[in-house]
Amino acid sequence: MNRKAEVKNLNFSYSHSALVLKSVSLPIFENKITALIGPSGCGKTTLLRCFNRMHDLYGNVKYDGSILLLPDQVNILSTDIDPIEVRMKIGMVFQKPNPFPKSIYENIAYGLRIRGIKKKSYIDEKVEDSLKMAGLWQEVSDRLHTGANSLSGGQQQRLCIARALATEPDILLLDEPTSALDPISTAHIEELVASLKKKVTILMVTHNLHQAARTADYTAFMYLGELIEFGESSQIFTNPKEQKTENYITGRFG
Amino acid sequence: MKTEFSTPHSTKRRFRVLKEFLIKAFLFICAASSVLVTVGVVWTLVVEALPFFDDVSLSQFLFDREWTPLFENAQYGIMTLVCGTLLTTVIALLVAIPLGTITAVFLSEYSSEKMREIFKPILELLAAIPTVVYGYFAMLFVTPLLQKIIPGISSFNALSAGLVMGVxxxxxxxxxxxxxxxxxxxxxxxxxLALGASKFQTSFRVILPAAFSGVASAYILGISRALGETMVVAIAAGLQPRLSFNPLESTQTITAFIVQVSLGDLPQGSIGYRSIYVSGLVLLIFTLVFNLIGQLIRSNMEKKFK
Known part of the structure; x- marks a missing residue:
C-alpha cells in the first residue's frame, strides 16, 4: 500500500497558548479515505488545515514537525515552500457549502483560471468532467450559466467538491462536508466521496462516527491534541486497542 | 389558583390598546414626514417650473445652443448646463470610483487592524471638510498646478473642479x-484561497463580485453626490454655460447656475425666477434616472448570482 503523505511529530499552537496538536504522527495512504474523529476541540480540524497551510493566512500560530508529501519527501510545512503552491496541490471542501457568487460554470472554471488556463475548450471539458465526477452533471448540464446559489445545499456542496476536483489535487481535504446538510444530501455526498477515492486521496474530518465507519478506510481518533489511535476503520470501530477510543466510539464521552 | 384574563372591554385592556395605537400613529407620522417633504419639494418644483414652458417652447429648451435666461436676448438651451454637470460628474467619478474601490479593497482585504484604525478616520475626515473649502482648494491650489502641466487651461475649468470633487x-x-x-x-x-488563489485574485474575483450589491449602492451615492455638488463647481469651474465637453475650459453646472441666480434679486414669477425651478427639476430628474439605473443593475446582478 502506497503512502501519499506522512505527518511526523507535528506540534501546533495558537499564539502562546497551550499546544493544540501534540507530536502527531500518522500516515495517509494513497487512494484511500482517512477519517479524523474525536470530540470538539481535539485538534482534528487544526490538523486538517495544516495540510493546505490555511493557518498561514492568520498569523499568530506556531507549528513545527513535518508533513511529507510522498514520494518526493517534500515537507509542505517548511517555510521554504510557498503556501499558495501547496494549496494548488491540495484541495479543500468546507463545512458549509461556499459556492462563489458566480455561475455554476464559472465556479468550476475559477480554479483553472487562477492557474492561468485560458483555453476555452479545455475549461469546458474540465467543467464537464468534474461535474460528472461529482455526480452533478445530469442535474445542471442545461443550466451551467445560472447562478450557483440557485442550487440546493447538497448540490452546492457537490459543486464545491467538483470545484476542488477540477484542479486535479493530490489530496482532497473534507472538513465535516455533510454537517450542514440533510440526511438525503448527506447520503449522496458519502456515496460520492466513496467513489472518488479511485482518483484522489481523501482526508476527512467528521463528527459523525457512522459516516467514518461507513466511508473511511482508515480512521484516526484524536483526543486533546493527541493522536490516540490510528488504524483500519473496521478495526477501530469493532476492536479498538485503546480504552479512550472505545469509550468514545461507544458514546461514553465526547 | 384561578388564571385571570381581562375581558375585551376592561379599562386596563382598552388603555393598553389605545397606547399601542398612539405609539403606532406617532411612529407613522415620523416615518411619513420625510416622504411628505420629498413630495412637497417635487410638487413645488413642478408647479413653479411648468409655467416656464408658457414662454419657452420645449424645442428651444432642448435645442438652443446657449443658456442666457437673464439676458435681453434670452436663450434657453438647458443642454449647456447639462453638459457642464455631466462633464464635472464624469471627471469626479473617474477619480472617485477607481480610487474609492481600491481603497476599500485595501482596507477590507489587505490592511491590518491597526492600519485600518489610522486610515479610516482620516478618510472620513475627507468627507467632513466643508465643500466650500474644497472649492477654494480647487481654484487656488489645483488649478495653478494644472496650469503648470497643461498650458492654456483656463483659470476656471471643469477639470480642476471635477478632480477635487472626485477626491x-x-x-x-x-x-x-x-x-x-x-x-x-x-x-x-x-x-x-484554498484553491490556490492569491489575495489579489480573491479580492477582485470573489470578494468584490460578492459585495457588488453594496458596492453598487456606494457608486450610486457617489454619482448623486457628484451631480448635486454645488460649491466646488460654482467656485472652481466658473459660471460660463457651454455646450462642450472640453474639460480645460470654464463651464457651468445646473447647481452652479442656481446658486448664481438665487443670490441676485429676481422678481417672483419672472422667467429668470422660473428658470431656477426648471433647472432644479432637470437636476432632480437626472439624479432620479441614475438612481433607477443603479437599482436596476443591482437587482439584475442579485438575480443572477443569488
Whole structure:
C-alpha cells in the first residue's frame, strides 16, 4: 500500500497558548479515505488545515514537525515552500457549502483560471468532467450559466467538491462536508466521496462516527491534541486497542 | 389558583390598546414626514417650473445652443448646463470610483487592524471638510498646478473642479464599499484561497463580485453626490454655460447656475425666477434616472448570482 503523505511529530499552537496538536504522527495512504474523529476541540480540524497551510493566512500560530508529501519527501510545512503552491496541490471542501457568487460554470472554471488556463475548450471539458465526477452533471448540464446559489445545499456542496476536483489535487481535504446538510444530501455526498477515492486521496474530518465507519478506510481518533489511535476503520470501530477510543466510539464521552 | 384574563372591554385592556395605537400613529407620522417633504419639494418644483414652458417652447429648451435666461436676448438651451454637470460628474467619478474601490479593497482585504484604525478616520475626515473649502482648494491650489502641466487651461475649468470633487467623494465610496466587502462571509474568502488563489485574485474575483450589491449602492451615492455638488463647481469651474465637453475650459453646472441666480434679486414669477425651478427639476430628474439605473443593475446582478 502506497503512502501519499506522512505527518511526523507535528506540534501546533495558537499564539502562546497551550499546544493544540501534540507530536502527531500518522500516515495517509494513497487512494484511500482517512477519517479524523474525536470530540470538539481535539485538534482534528487544526490538523486538517495544516495540510493546505490555511493557518498561514492568520498569523499568530506556531507549528513545527513535518508533513511529507510522498514520494518526493517534500515537507509542505517548511517555510521554504510557498503556501499558495501547496494549496494548488491540495484541495479543500468546507463545512458549509461556499459556492462563489458566480455561475455554476464559472465556479468550476475559477480554479483553472487562477492557474492561468485560458483555453476555452479545455475549461469546458474540465467543467464537464468534474461535474460528472461529482455526480452533478445530469442535474445542471442545461443550466451551467445560472447562478450557483440557485442550487440546493447538497448540490452546492457537490459543486464545491467538483470545484476542488477540477484542479486535479493530490489530496482532497473534507472538513465535516455533510454537517450542514440533510440526511438525503448527506447520503449522496458519502456515496460520492466513496467513489472518488479511485482518483484522489481523501482526508476527512467528521463528527459523525457512522459516516467514518461507513466511508473511511482508515480512521484516526484524536483526543486533546493527541493522536490516540490510528488504524483500519473496521478495526477501530469493532476492536479498538485503546480504552479512550472505545469509550468514545461507544458514546461514553465526547 | 384561578388564571385571570381581562375581558375585551376592561379599562386596563382598552388603555393598553389605545397606547399601542398612539405609539403606532406617532411612529407613522415620523416615518411619513420625510416622504411628505420629498413630495412637497417635487410638487413645488413642478408647479413653479411648468409655467416656464408658457414662454419657452420645449424645442428651444432642448435645442438652443446657449443658456442666457437673464439676458435681453434670452436663450434657453438647458443642454449647456447639462453638459457642464455631466462633464464635472464624469471627471469626479473617474477619480472617485477607481480610487474609492481600491481603497476599500485595501482596507477590507489587505490592511491590518491597526492600519485600518489610522486610515479610516482620516478618510472620513475627507468627507467632513466643508465643500466650500474644497472649492477654494480647487481654484487656488489645483488649478495653478494644472496650469503648470497643461498650458492654456483656463483659470476656471471643469477639470480642476471635477478632480477635487472626485477626491471629495472617495470616502463615500470607499467606506460603504469596505463595509460591503467586510460583510462577505469568511468561508467564501477561504474557499478561494484554498484553491490556490492569491489575495489579489480573491479580492477582485470573489470578494468584490460578492459585495457588488453594496458596492453598487456606494457608486450610486457617489454619482448623486457628484451631480448635486454645488460649491466646488460654482467656485472652481466658473459660471460660463457651454455646450462642450472640453474639460480645460470654464463651464457651468445646473447647481452652479442656481446658486448664481438665487443670490441676485429676481422678481417672483419672472422667467429668470422660473428658470431656477426648471433647472432644479432637470437636476432632480437626472439624479432620479441614475438612481433607477443603479437599482436596476443591482437587482439584475442579485438575480443572477443569488
Amino acid at each position: 471629495m467623494i472617495i470616502p463615500y465610496i470607499s467606506s460603504l464599499s469596505e463595509d460591503a466587502m467586510r460583510a462577505v462571509p469568511l468561508h467564501l474568502r477561504e474557499g478561494s
